[in-house]
Amino acid sequence: MARKKRIIEDIEVIDIADKGNAIGKAPSGEIVILLGEAVPGDTVDMVYTKKKKGLKHGFVTEFKSKSSHRVEAKCDHFGTCGGCKWQHLDYAQQAMHKENAVKQAIRRIAKDDESKVNPIKTASKIYNYRNKLEYSFSTKRWLTIEEVNSEEQFDQRPGLGFHISGAFDKVLNVDKCHLQDDYSNTVRNTLRDLAIENKWSFYDIRNNHGLLRNIIVRNTTLGQWMITIIFGKNDAPEIEDVMTKMKNSLSEITSWNYIINTKSNSSISDLSAEHYAGTTHIEESLGDITYRISPKSFFQTNSHQAKTLYDTALDMASLDAEDVVYDLYTGTGSIALYMAHKCKKVVGIEVIAEAIEDAKINAETNNITNSTFLVGDVKDLLDPTFAERHGTPDMIMTDPPRAGMHEAVVTTLLTLAPKKIVYISCNPSTQARDILLLKEKYDLEQVTPVDMFPHTSHIESVALLTLRS
Numbered sequence: 001m002a003r004k005k006r007i008i009e010d011i012e013v014i015d016i017a018d019k020g021n022a023i024g025k026a027p028s029g030e031i032v033i034l035l036g037e038a039v040p041g042d043t044v045d046m047v048y049t050k051k052k053k054g055l056k057h058g059f060v061t062e063f064k065s066k067s068s069h070r071v072e073a074k075c076d077h078f079g080t081c082g083g084c085k086w087q088h089l090d091y092a093q094q095a096m097h098k099e100n101a102v103k104q105a106i107r108r109i110a111k112d113d114e115s116k117v118n119p120i121k122t123a124s125k126i127y128n129y130r131n132k133l134e135y136s137f138s139t140k141r142w143l144t145i146e147e148v149n150s151e152e153q154f155d156q157r158p159g160l161g162f163h164i165s166g167a168f169d170k171v172l173n174v175d176k177c178h179l180q181d182d183y184s185n186t187v188r189n190t191l192r193d194l195a196i197e198n199k200w201s202f203y204d205i206r207n208n209h210g211l212l213r214n215i216i217v218r219n220t221t222l223g224q225w226m227i228t229i230i231f232g233k234n235d236a237p238e239i240e241d242v243m244t245k246m247k248n249s250l251s252e253i254t255s256w257n258y259i260i261n262t263k264s265n266s267s268i269s270d271l272s273a274e275h276y277a278g279t280t281h282i283e284e285s286l287g288d289i290t291y292r293i294s295p296k297s298f299f300q301t302n303s304h305q306a307k308t309l310y311d312t313a314l315d316m317a318s319l320d321a322e323d324v325v326y327d328l329y330t331g332t333g334s335i336a337l338y339m340a341h342k343c344k345k346v347v348g349i350e351v352i353a354e355a356i357e358d359a360k361i362n363a364e365t366n367n368i369t370n371s372t373f374l375v376g377d378v379k380d381l382l383d384p385t386f387a388e389r390h391g392t393p394d395m396i397m398t399d400p401p402r403a404g405m406h407e408a409v410v411t412t413l414l415t416l417a418p419k420k421i422v423y424i425s426c427n428p429s430t431q432a433r434d435i436l437l438l439k440e441k442y443d444l445e446q447v448t449p450v451d452m453f454p455h456t457s458h459i460e461s462v463a464l465l466t467l468r469s
């Protein structure tokens with residue numbers, strides 16, 4: 001009886017919400033959030049389970065009619081794996097909803113005109129577009145519905161794949177993932193098979209115990225592959241055994257590395273990568289620039305769209321040969337180096353020391369002599385005296401993490417007052433928040449969304465701001 005009261009019938013699904021969820025409109029006009037697999041164009045009944053921020057959230061109990069925008073999900077793990085939640089929605093619709101998300105942020109948060117948002121630049125490759133995947137080991141793989149419903153007992157449950165969201169100690173045992181070139185599947189499945197055959201222990205996160213913890217697989221458009229295995233135990237003979245057997249099984253790997261992490265947390269930023277065999281790094285090329293990628297260095301995870309993103313930013317910057325340019329949150333200097341031949345001088349700032357090492361090497365190997373790279377927090381390094389030492393900037397490129405820029409950085413940008421700011425962001429909300437602050441002295445000219453991650457709700461957006469005269 002209680003359940004019946006909680007049913008809402010004939011909801012029209014009208015939009016996409018965060019995290020693969022959807023927004024519905026009930027016949028009464030009430031707006032609700034549908035958790036799970038509904039897509040715009042569906043008509044559904046739902047049972048609501050909770051109220052959040054005044055909105056009822058719940059699950060679909062029945063599809064009354066299905067949207068014409070639905071497509072068959074390509075992946076066998078769809079629905080269980082949290083990775084590509086929009087696979088069942090056609091790509092044009094995904095793109096439209098992402099563009100709308102950027103428009104909404106500009107209208108509601110930046111308090112500006114959404115017509116300044118250009119059409120989204122969609123991805124030409126909607127599968128196998130990632131150049132990096134990290135798989136996790138677990139002693140408790142996630143059981144499928146069929147396994148749960150079967151009579152079988154599963155005492156030993158080693159698994160290698162992706163973490164299940166909301167169940168930190170369990171992983172989905174992945175057989176085939178469509179996000180990276182298919183050889184990534186060969187690498188992962190080879191390691192899992194060898195581990196089971198050789199009785200190498202899988203990591204038990206609850207007890208911080210076990211040899212095999214993670215494997216990071218990276219590749220580049222130049223056909224190079226890098227493997228970094230993360231071990232939970234500092235046991236040299238066992239590590240040697242794993243690395244030798246893997247190396248003997250896989251002939252296409254360019255660079256072999258490992259990291260020992262015996263800590264209870266999984267962060268590897270404070271650990272060093274050990275080089276095992278092959279080259280110490282792999283190479284990627286965007287435009288005229290060749291980048292060196294070390295096991296721990298950041299590189300945009302979709303190389304094809306990284307070029308589209310950088311070209312979009314560079315077009316907006318419309319640099320002059322005499323311009324002094326700052327590249328804030330420069331990572332391995334990727335955008336800075338991409339811009340260097342178009343300006344007089346470029347100065348990159350980044351908090352991770354190893355990334356700056358890579359940036360300097362990348363400058364050298366590409367014969368770029370007009371770049372300077374500095375390690376530190378942008379908030380601390382970029383004070384008003386910075387310009388006296390490095391030159392007054394004509395254009396500032398900024399590409400902060402999801403949280404956006406610290407307010408102090410925005411204040412410094414307003415003081416430095418370059419003619420142009422090009423703001424790249426992976427979070428339209430924090431980008432729009434910072435744009436609102438910059439509007440004290442700047443006009444927002446245009447914003448271009450770029451899709452780097454098909455089948456997910458993530459969106460990158462590039463904004464151009466010009467100084468008011």
Ligand SMILES: C[S@@+](CC[C@H](N)C(=O)[O-])C[C@H]1O[C@@H](n2cnc3c(N)ncnc32)[C@H](O)[C@@H]1O
Nearest residue numbers: 300329330331334350351376377378399400401
């Ligand atoms: C979104 S990535 C951008 C990387 C680079 N622009 C690229 O396209 O490859 C953000 C970068 O900001 C760095 N970062 C985060 N917080 C920082 C801070 N407070 N000061 C300087 N760098 C920071 C991160 O380490 C990361 O490399």
